[in-house]
Amino acid sequence: MKKFEESMYQLIVETSTNLPNDVRRAIAKAKAKENAGTRAALSLSTITENIGMADENVSPICQDTGMPTFEVKVPVGVNQIEMKKAIYAAVERATKDTKLRPNSVDSLTGKNSGNNLGEGTPVIHFEQWEKDVIDVRLILKGGGCENKNIQYSLPAELEGLGRAGRDLDGIRKCIMHSVYQAQGQGCSAGFIGVGIGGDRTTSYSLAKEQLFRTVDDVNENEELQKLEDYVLENANKLGIGTMGFGGEATLLGCKIGAMNRLPASFFVSVAYNCWAYRRLGVILDQETGDIKKWLYKDGEKVDLNKVEQEVAAAEESAGEVREVVLEAPITEEQIRELKVGDVVIINGMMHTGRDAIHHHLMDHDAPIDLNGQVIYHCGPVMMKDDQGEWHVKAAGPTTSIREEPYQGDIMKKFGIRAVIGKGGMGPKTLKALGEHGGVYLNAIGGAAQYYADCIKKVKGVDLLEFGIPEAMWHLEVEGFAAIVTMDSHGNSLHADVDKSSLEKLAQFKEPVFK
Numbered sequence: 001m002k003k004f005e006e007s008m009y010q011l012i013v014e015t016s017t018n019l020p021n022d023v024r025r026a027i028a029k030a031k032a033k034e035n036a037g038t039r040a041a042l043s044l045s046t047i048t049e050n051i052g053m054a055d056e057n058v059s060p061i062c063q064d065t066g067m068p069t070f071e072v073k074v075p076v077g078v079n080q081i082e083m084k085k086a087i088y089a090a091v092e093r094a095t096k097d098t099k100l101r102p103n104s105v106d107s108l109t110g111k112n113s114g115n116n117l118g119e120g121t122p123v124i125h126f127e128q129w130e131k132d133v134i135d136v137r138l139i140l141k142g143g144g145c146e147n148k149n150i151q152y153s154l155p156a157e158l159e160g161l162g163r164a165g166r167d168l169d170g171i172r173k174c175i176m177h178s179v180y181q182a183q184g185q186g187c188s189a190g191f192i193g194v195g196i197g198g199d200r201t202t203s204y205s206l207a208k209e210q211l212f213r214t215v216d217d218v219n220e221n222e223e224l225q226k227l228e229d230y231v232l233e234n235a236n237k238l239g240i241g242t243m244g245f246g247g248e249a250t251l252l253g254c255k256i257g258a259m260n261r262l263p264a265s266f267f268v269s270v271a272y273n274c275w276a277y278r279r280l281g282v283i284l285d286q287e288t289g290d291i292k293k294w295l296y297k298d299g300e301k302v303d304l305n306k307v308e309q310e311v312a313a314a315e316e317s318a319g320e321v322r323e324v325v326l327e328a329p330i331t332e333e334q335i336r337e338l339k340v341g342d343v344v345i346i347n348g349m350m351h352t353g354r355d356a357i358h359h360h361l362m363d364h365d366a367p368i369d370l371n372g373q374v375i376y377h378c379g380p381v382m383m384k385d386d387q388g389e390w391h392v393k394a395a396g397p398t399t400s401i402r403e404e405p406y407q408g409d410i411m412k413k414f415g416i417r418a419v420i421g422k423g424g425m426g427p428k429t430l431k432a433l434g435e436h437g438g439v440y441l442n443a444i445g446g447a448a449q450y451y452a453d454c455i456k457k458v459k460g461v462d463l464l465e466f467g468i469p470e471a472m473w474h475l476e477v478e479g480f481a482a483i484v485t486m487d488s489h490g491n492s493l494h495a496d497v498d499k500s501s502l503e504k505l506a507q508f509k510e511p512v513f514k
């Protein structure tokens, strides 16, 4: 088993940087269906460009490389303790090589272990089987989409859909609702795995297991296959679209499994995965640990950048998109001129800040003058070279809604004019944008290579004691594009899409499966 550690390292690198072929085909289909020139189409183009860049640079597709979760099947007699040690070593090496972001944080102190090892991380599940090869599968599922997982206990009352009973139709309603509640925050267009039955824990495990099925497989259970087809067709009628900008592509895959339950319990769990659906697998020689075969690489590897989008009918076209170039320090007048739908190109400085920084700034001074500046909700993957210079390896936006309790107050306290993130923010921030003269810009979630390429220089870092993802990085950028989705006039694209998708959800209230 000399080669096992090296094989695990290769599996991690490949999973983080090279999207599986079945996922590529699903994204290609969605891209082809989207009307050219719309916000959703622009987002999909950025996503596909990003996938190509990650491939080429052998760099993480998204900066959030998530909770590495290994599912391992081993022949009887293979030493699982040694395998575990080898997986830990491979995870540590991949983190050092910036293929994984350091993501393991002590839950009580907030301290980042720095190497992705710690209590409960990475996740490794072993199962014995009677074959004479080892099967290892890995999924890297980021926090943004993990936070959109949801569990229902039937019977339940669901917003927009009414009562969901303990039957197939109740399950159908839960799944439709799960897509609605995720909106764009899990970096739609997404994939869902659904677990029916079990207890609270096993139901969620079953849901996650479904994400190891291929996007184009056929469910052996005919009833569940029908339900999968139904959800895939109808969830795309909700109009949530890529990044929650509205549009045709909301859901790219739906896989459902069922297990027995207690008579008193009826759980339906949904594991939501973003478009950056990074899961791969390998079959290994049990004697040497060498890779004999890669999994999820069958079929055509579509060149996503060659996929043409449909030309929009005149009435569906988003119209001319206004493009505005901004460079900090930005004035209140410049901000007040911006409207939802404008594309903003940022040149010059921006500063990262996410959970720890926002919490810190509530009752501390900022390490630099933030007046007129741009804050980027981002936890980048960074590398320090031999000369001590920092380089950005991946830098897409993180989910902004986590900063909702702080954002408005911090913008006012420090004079910040623009905030960039993904998924939008809530009413408290929207009110503050109006009062203070601020704007929320939505960058394309997961487009970590695309945005890393816009960062021309790392000018410095503060509060590095919070860990690499949580520190405040001072970045010089060029041509950094994002879309105004909340402006200083009380408009929020996120609130509009939520409202219209809730109205559309109501059309699925009537029973379909008896």
Ligand code: SF4
Binding pocket: 062, 063, 064, 065, 066, 141, 142, 143, 144, 145, 146, 185, 186, 187, 274, 275, 276, 396, 397, 398, 399, 445, 446, 447
């Ligand atoms: S694509 Fe979005 S949800 Fe997925 S890991 Fe990246 S930031 Fe998180």
